[in-house]
Every structure is written in structure tokens, then in C-alpha cells.
Amino acid sequence: MFHFIKDIELPFKIPLPDSTISVAVTGLSRSGKTVFLTSLINQLLANDKLNYLHEKLQRPFVARLLPPDAHYARFDYFSKLRDFRKQSPEWPKATKQVSKTTLQLEFKSEYAFLANQIVNLELIDYPGEWLLDLSMLDMDFNSWSKQSLSLAKESKRAVFSQEWLTLLEKYDLYAPIDEEVDIVFFDTYCEYLKSLHYHHFSFVQPGRFLEPGDMDGDPLLYFCPLPLKVPHQEVDEKSLYARFKRRYERYLKEVVKRLYVEHFKYFDTQIVLVDLIKTLQYGKDSFEDMHLSFKHILKSFTYGQNNFLTKLFSLNIDHVIFAATKADYIPPPQHNSYKKLLEEMIWDLKNRLDVSHTDTEVTIFSAVKCTEYVQAEYKGNILECVRGVVEGEEKPSTHYPGVLPSDYASEDFWQEHRFDFPNFRPIQFPSSDKEAVKHIRMDRIIYSLLKARV
């Protein structure tokens, strides 16, 4: 009835305030943050494979990357795109520093007299290892040491921590000792962390020890957890304990807190990328360890609804999307089971967020679809498989990953089920800017990110 209002034109357009969505792309190392960001930008710039988004929004839009901010390193989308467009594309190398970019979306106004709506998507990329350090902010040296030592003594980690634990027993940690010993402790502890990382454990603190970034060789990092001193025991100022404690406190203040304040404090939307394929490949220990990591990571953010005051002083994350990556490794008929596994992992985290008035979603996706779903006949049985090019090979091959259970209640699941997921090479990105890379459910994730503001 009042449709004519939409066509009313004025000599000037009434401007609308720009809105900004600060997205915390949260994920452990190698969980696919960089690939996610590259695909997200690629999808929005090309805008040709976002059917769900268009259907829901019913408003045409254009996207553009804003010029880089002088204060921060720029997320170099174009060089990543160039790498993906090579004849034999490769996955991006591990991220070594924090970089940022802003993608601006301009939506056509529904009314001729209103200016177009501008939504800025603020995106950040960083080494996933550093994320775990944020939860150290709540702990002093003693409590962090206590937690780390108790984890190191657990049976699944003990095999890797033995050397470091033996070293701790060798020295008097509270008596004066030469500073040259510090690096021995640091190196041994680093070796322990690297072994954990190599054996697919996720909860590894401090993350800087694995990915030091610009702090490589910095003596500030020369510390490690130490056993608690006996009450009333004298601690010499020149002891290992005193030095490590001082460095730990400085590390938190000068590195972790700075990282948090500069990059992780002001978010309103969070997407938690979970590499479930890794847990399926490496079993229950990996699954539980990843759960522990996310439990600690989520402690570092503030959640809840935003109001006028929170927007003035800081932001709360009011929308969290838990997303299992690499859905293209799983044949589509098993996608529901894959999602259920994710729900199994994060159920307690999700419940906690739900009670803190935070909207949560659980989904699965693949930022770059590097396999095709095929059915293969094997000994008279039809198997659900995926077909893609495995890293190091040239031709595509068909792989049967195994069957995910529809219910994870069984205690024997991790013993019974063995999965095989080769590392697939990414598909080549289309050479035209008008065409985006193939994906699985990226359009739904983008809609989830935007829906509150558009």
C-alpha cells in the first residue's frame, strides 16, 4: 500500500550511519584462519557464489577492501590470492604476525531518498598459538606453574615432558644460580612444547615459544613453569625461580596484555574455527586437548549483549559461531554427523555462552572446497568417498574417509573408528575477479556474520 514511499526521491540522500562488525576469527594454529579470511574476502568481492546470502538479504551490494591502517600490518589478501591462483596452489604458510583489514560492504538502500547502507567488516589474522596466551592473563606465575606441571604429569603428556621434569629436579630452583642455566630450562621446555605440538596436542602455553614472531631470541622469553616453593622457604633474588617469575610477569604485561588490548578487546562477533579432522585423525587425546584449549581461549573474551554503555567503553561479544572447518573432507551424507561431533565438543562452552545472553550457532563449512563427493564401489559395496589432489601428488585420487557415527554416546568410538584423511591440496582459485572459489556453506556463515546489521 505504501510502496510508493520507496520511490520518493529528494534532491539529496539522507545519510545513514556506517555500522561496523568486528569479527574475532578465533582458531588454534593451522585451523584455517588465513584461508577463511582469504575465502571470505574472495567471496564477497566476487559475489557470485553467495546464493543463500542474496536470498536472505534481498538487497544487492558491492564489496571493497579499504586502504590499510597505518598502525597495523595489512592482511595481504592480494598476495594470498596470487598464490592460490598458481598452477599448483598451496596452502598459506603459518601466520607469523598480526595483520588486519577492513572489508567495506555497500548495500543498496530500500528507499530512494536514503543513502546506501555501509557495513564495515573488520577482520584480523594472527598466529593461532598466541591465542592460548590470553588465558594466562588471569594467572600469576605460581598458579600457571601449578596448572602446567599438573598437565605435564598426565599420562598422555608424561612421555614428552620427562626430560624437562627431570631437569627441574636436578637444580635448586630457589638458590642463587648462574643466568646461563636459564636458556637450558627454556630450551628443554620448548622441546616439550614442540613435541606436544608435533603430536597434535592443542593446549600449549606459552604459544610464543612455538611462534615467537618478532621476539625470536628475546631473553624475555627465557622462563618456564617451576614447582611451587615450600611455604616459608627463602627465595634468593638471583635464583631461577625469582628470575622466571619476573620474566613471566613482564611477558604478561608487555606482550600478552598489549596483544589483548591492541587486537582482542574490541569484538562484537566471534567465529571459532575448529579443526575436527585433526581430532578424528589423532584420537580422543587430541579431541580432549582441543576442548581444553577452547575452554581456556573463551575465558579470555567478554560475552553478553551490548548496550549503549558497553559500546562506549568496550564491546561484548554478543554472537558466537562455532564452525568446524574442512567439511569437504567428509562426504556430504555425513555432514550432520560431523556437525554433531562439533556439538559434542563444545556443548559446555555453548551452554555457558547461552546463559550469558550470547547468541550461539553451530555449523560446519569449508572455505575452499578442494574435493568432490563421489561414490565408489568396493567389494560390491557402495562407499561414500571424496576425490581431490593430495599434497605432493599431481593427479586426483579417491579417498574413503570412514563412517562417522550418528551418535557419539559410545565410549568405544575412539577405539573403534579409524579415519583416514590425507592432506588435500587446495583447488586453483578462478583467475577472474568476477568468480569466487568453490566453497561449502560459506554463504551461510557470511549471512550469520552480517544478519544483525543488515
Next chain:
Amino acid sequence: MKKSPGRIVTQENVRGKDDKVEVTVPRRVEEEELLEEIESIEEEQITTIKGIGNFAKKSLIVLGLLFSILIIGTVYDATMTASSMLQNAPVIGIIYLVLLFTLIGILFKGMISEFFGYKKLKRIDRLQELSKAYQETPSADVVRFAKELVSSYTEHENSDIAKRAKLLISELDSLMYDEVIERVDEKLLQPLDKLARESIVKYANQTALSTAISPVALIDAVLILSRSHVMVHEIAKVYGYRPNLLGEIVLFKKVFVTLAFASVTDIMANHSHDILGTSIISKISTHGAQGIANGILVARVGLGTMKACRPIDYHQSNESFLKGLSRLIAEALFNKKST
């Protein structure tokens, strides 16, 4: 003063006894006054609907008994006639029997068809229950359920709906279980709702206009019933259900039960306050307001039909629809009157 369901009481009843009544027709009606009038007519309508429901129930029982007696009598009479004819004139008797069995066959076929029509309507109840269950606890069965449901619309007489259904079937496998019902609702049932609402607007308008100009209450009642009947049939067809006689009775029963259970408070929450805020309506005459109330009654019958025929439970608010509808009717009336 008329007492038919479609009529609003005259202004003397609305005002206090001591008020001076100024009768000018047509005259400007204040918003508060209009609200009171509509409120009282709503109450009357609800009471009438409940009355009709009870009366229809009792009538059906009595008719059923009478029909049973008639059937028993006819069967007995036919048997006796056939027996006597076979004894006296076997050839005519055989012809009589052939004709009799043909008639029974036709009647039986009709009954079977009525029974299946009834079963089809009952199927909607089952679908609504299942869809609700799948929404609460999504499982692998939801895809099969949705495919079965959507495939019944692939031959829909509206080509756009048929096309949507075909596209949706191909999409269902790629969805997560908890997205399936929502997607079917969004891609298929919401466009059907739109079509159903168009029917409702059409018949509510027709009713409002014709009852606003009709001088006799009985004509109003006939108009409301006939328009409602055609509309119910049309909406049922939109949702892919072609009611036969028995099905129509059951459908009407469901619609009236829905209406009878809607309390005056619900109705007030739905649209009376919208009318209060509608300045156009407050400017037209009480006669027009009577038309609006009748139009809204038909619209409510239409919404009840939607609820009864929709295979996935209807959870959207009708508030904005009724608000828009009352405006549309008022505008139509206002234009008609001024021309």
C-alpha cells in the same frame, strides 16, 4: 436494531443512557467509540460462533440417526422388492438387481473417496505433529519427511510453487537436519501463505464492501457464509488439499474450533488496537465499521483455514497482516463510499 453476527450495535447502545445522542448518518466516529463497538461485536461473534458449533454438532448427531434409519429402511425395502421381483418376473428382477448393485457401487465409491479425503485432512494433523517433533529433535528422518511433503507440491497448479518445490527437493540433501523444516517453511510454505493471504484479502474485502451496503442482517449472514465457504475452499486448494464433502465438514469444524478457542483477549491483541491506531478507519461511518468487522471475521476464518491446512505449524504473527488488512478494507470502503 439488527442482531445478526455481522452487525455492530447502533450508537445508542455504545453511549451512556444519559448522553445526548446525535444521529447523523454518515458521521465521524471517534477512535475510542469505534474500539468499543468492535469489541462488543467481537464478543457477539465469538458467542455466535460457539453457538453455531454446538448447534452443528447436535444437528449432525440427529441427522446421522435419521440417515441411519433411512438407510436401514431403504435396504430392507430394496431386499423385499428384489425378492418379490425375482419370484414374479426374474428378468426384470435381475435388471433391478444389476441397477441396485450399480447404485450401491457408486455410493460405495463415493464413500471411499470421502473417506480418503477425510484421511488426507487428518494427514495434515500428523504432518504438523511430525514437523514439530523434528524441529525439537532433528534426525535423519527429517529429510525423508520433508521430501515426501515437498514432492506433493511438485504438481501444484501454481507453476511458481511447483518450480520451487522441485528446486527445494534437490536442495534438501545438502542441508543440516536442523535447517530442513525452516527451509521448507521459508522456501515453500511462506509463498503458499502469501497466496492464501491474497485470497483472504480478496474475500475479506468483498465481504466488507457487500455487508457495508446491504440493509438486511440476513443478507449479511448469507454473504459472510458464502464468501467464507468459497475462501476456505480456495485456501485449502492453495495448500494442495481439495476438500470433498466430508473433508469440507471436517475442515469447517477445525476452522470454527480454532475461532471458538480464540478468546476476546487474543482478538484484541491481534487487531483491535491496530484499528485504534488507524486514523483512516476512525474517519469513516459506523456503517462502514460494521463492514470492517465482518471483513475481519471472514479474514479470521481464512487464517483459521490456513492454520488447519498448513502442513507445518503456523508460528508467524498475524498481527501485522490483520493491521494491514483492516487498513486495506477501510481504504476500499472509504473509496467506494466517496465515489
